[in-house]
Amino acid sequence: MKHQVNSAPKLEEGDKIILNHIQGGFPITSRPFKEIGEKLGMSETEVIERIKNLCLSGALSRFGPVLNPRRMGGNSTLAAMSVSPDRLEQVIALVNSYPEVSHNYERQHRFNLWFVVSAESEAEIKRVLAEIEAKSSFAVMNLPMMEEYFVGVNFQFEVE
Amino acid sequence: MDVLERRLILLLQEGIPLVTRPYEELAQQLGSSEEDVLQLTRQLLAEGKIKRLGAVPNHYALGITANGMTVWDVPDDQISAIGHRLGQYPEVTHCYRRPRHLPHWPYNLFAMIHSYSREEVLATMERIAKELKLTQFPHEVIFSTRLLKKTGIRLKEKTAPT
The missing domain is CATH 3.30.70.3460 (Alpha-Beta Plaits)
Structure with a gap:
């Protein structure tokens, strides 16, 4: 019950009930959707159909694993750049072209581009940051995590 | 990471199959058994290589902008x-x-x-x-x-x- 959300557009009650229950802990059993359905009072077919629709409508970014590169011998970092407006779209295309970039946001600040780089080795991360810097000719500020105090993205949708 | 682990993660990250027996579907693609895929998925979670398994909402699409x-x-x-x-x-x-x-x-x-x-x-x-x-x-x-x-x-x- 980490993040209380009051209303959400375009979601039916059944969708919200499902969303609140599948943001982690997806059953690792032979019939996982049946198990979820039994808990929520829905049929296995309804659970599958609703999740399909949530994926198709764009309500879900993904339905799968959230990976931890640090446990796979790799690492990830947050990087920021201060890019002039006339070059911004070009640099965005460059940054987004890297499969190692998992998230990228434009933000309202002197540092206007913020992205996450993950790879299976520290050397790969360094290479990606150096390449982006060289190809764009803008400096990349590297902000690796030094200590984690909390991570727990879990949006709860209020059911009427 | 061994070959089967890697192949399983590569398939999973394309999305958990939306069928009645998703792990069996994955097992077929991997040439493995449902029991082995279940076991390996549990192990990946226990080791923390997978932080969590399930839905990642697009908070923008849901109005949390x-x-x-x-x-x-x-x-x-x-x-x-x-x-x-x-x-x-x-x-x-x-x-x-x-x-x-x-x-x-x-x-x-x-x-x-x-x-x-x-x-x-x-x-x-x-x-x-x-x-x-x-x-x-x-x-x-x-x-x-x-x-x-x-x-x-x-x-x-x-x-x-x-």
Whole structure:
């Protein structure tokens, strides 16, 4: 019950009930959707159909694993750049072209581009940051995590 | 990571199959058995290689469009205590210590706040600052104006030579 959300557009009650229950802990059993359905009072077919629709409508970014590169011998970092407006779209295309970039946001600040780089080795991360810097000719500020105090993205949708 | 682990993660990250027996479907693609895939998936979670398995909502599409990265410059000798207390607020979804880059970047503490409006994010930050007595430390909120990419962290097909 980490993040209380009051209303959400375009979601039916059944969708919200499902969303609140599948943001982690997806059953690792032979019939996982049946198990979820039994808990929520829905049929296995309804659970599958609703999740399909949530994926198709764009309500879900993904339905799968959230990976931890640090446990796979790799690492990830947050990087920021201060890019002039006339070059911004070009640099965005460059940054987004890297499969190692998992998230990228434009933000309202002197540092206007913020992205996450993950790879299976520290050397790969360094290479990606150096390449982006060289190809764009803008400096990349590297902000690796030094200590984690909390991570727990879990949006709860209020059911009427 | 062994070959089967890698192949399973590569398939899973394309999406858990939306069929009655998803692990059996994966087993067929891997030339393995449902029991082995279940076992291996449990193991990947237990080892923390998979942090969690399930749905990742697109908070933008769901109307949660105010994404505020609050950043704080707090004394290094107090940052752990402050960070843990900040992370306990239900509005905070991520909270990390990161390095300063002086003189351009003075902040060492990052806490992400997602909400329906910027006003709500700002009000939350100021309330937290007051409650944790952080008002004397420099802080600001940096709002996102565009989501440019959100694929999640993905494993690559092949390991690059190191």
